[in-house]
Amino acid sequence: xxxxxxxxxxxxxxMVQRNLGFxxxxxxxxxxxxxxxxxxxxxxxxxxxxxxxxxxxxRLVIADLDRFEVSNLNRQVFAGMGVMGQPKAEVTARALRxxxxxxxxxVLGREWTRELDALLGEIKLVVNAMDDTAAALHLYxxxxxxxxxxxDAYSSPLPSVFxxxxxxPRPEERLGFPTLGTEWERITDAQRDACRRAEALHVLVHxxxxxxxxxxxxGEVFAGRRPRPSFAPVVIMAGNLMAAELLxxxxxxxxxxxxxxxxxxxxxxxxxxxxxALAAFAVRRLVRAKLxxxxxxx
Numbered sequence: 001x002x003x004x005x006x007x008x009x010x011x012x013x014x015m016v017q018r019n020l021g022f023x024x025x026x027x028x029x030x031x032x033x034x035x036x037x038x039x040x041x042x043x044x045x046x047x048x049x050x051x052x053x054x055x056x057x058x059r060l061v062i063a064d065l066d067r068f069e070v071s072n073l074n075r076q077v078f079a080g081m082g083v084m085g086q087p088k089a090e091v092t093a094r095a096l097r098x099x100x101x102x103x104x105x106x107v108l109g110r111e112w113t114r115e116l117d118a119l120l121g122e123i124k125l126v127v128n129a130m131d132d133t134a135a136a137l138h139l140y141x142x143x144x145x146x147x148x149x150x151x152d153a154y155s156s157p158l159p160s161v162f163x164x165x166x167x168x169p170r171p172e173e174r175l176g177f178p179t180l181g182t183e184w185e186r187i188t189d190a191q192r193d194a195c196r197r198a199e200a201l202h203v204l205v206h207x208x209x210x211x212x213x214x215x216x217x218x219g220e221v222f223a224g225r226r227p228r229p230s231f232a233p234v235v236i237m238a239g240n241l242m243a244a245e246l247l248x249x250x251x252x253x254x255x256x257x258x259x260x261x262x263x264x265x266x267x268x269x270x271x272x273x274x275x276x277a278l279a280a281f282a283v284r285r286l287v288r289a290k291l292x293x294x295x296x297x298x
Contacts, residue, residue: 036059037125042066042072045127046079047077047235055247058104063109078091089109117146120145125246134184154199158212159264163261174260201287201288206274
């Protein structure tokens with residue numbers, strides 16, 4: 001019995017036909033037409049972008065400054081030996097166009113910070129998947145001005161996601177970063193380190209991350225003796241959680257998480273919500289002492 005011929009001509013309608021039931025035809029068209037900006041196309045960003053395009057998102061602007069290297073192979077979905085040394089944004093763009101050749105896609109590099117106001121004047125949904133602290137502060141500050149919503153994740157041993165709407169406090173406000181009032185281009189290395197410690201404090205207070213990561217390795221990271229660890233199940237899952245929240249925002253669905261977000265623990269199959277203020281107060285002193293001990297190893 002002869003096999004049925006395989007269709008080799010692209011059709012958006014055929015690509016997304018199995019989405020129907022999860023979304024209506026009208027919602028699918030909304031996914032196709034709503035513009036999204038994703039800053040960072042490596043680990044979480046690459047996973048989020050792949051999911052968004054396969055879901056039928058048809059208008060994207062992506063930005064990244066880096067090039068692929070061998071250490072990216074452990075978690076970045078578009079990394080491969082054939083693209084080593086190539087710009088991540090350009091490689092990602094080629095891969096996304098292989099999925100949807102009709103994708104309306106703009107690729108930016110270092111110039112994205114200069115064009116941010118123009119971008120946010122048009123695009124109101126953003127995925128923040130970069131690890132540049134100063135540039136992220138710039139993104140959040142301008143998103144407030146332009147009324148844009150940012151989907152993000154913590155730097156955490158557990159997958160996480162949070163959504164910052166225009167009226168929500170910025171992460172630098174909520175987490176107590178020492179950068180308020182400092183121009184983003186003037187942020188010092190000491191301020192960056194303090195921001196990372198403040199985020200780590202929040203993660204350890206509000207999740208069970210410390211139970212699932214070697215604190216000896218964490219101490220070496222804080223001491224600057226090794227790069228920040230990343231693990232495929234954590235990074236790719238976080239990217240997909242970000243994509244899911246973005247899709248809900250586009251579709252106007254209920255259940256979008258808030259600016260504090262949540263952690264998903266794949267080891268226990270549990271969602272971990274932030275602690276109450278009283279419970280967090282009780283835990284924070286112990287966690288801060290542990291972090292300070294790790295930091296003193298520098």
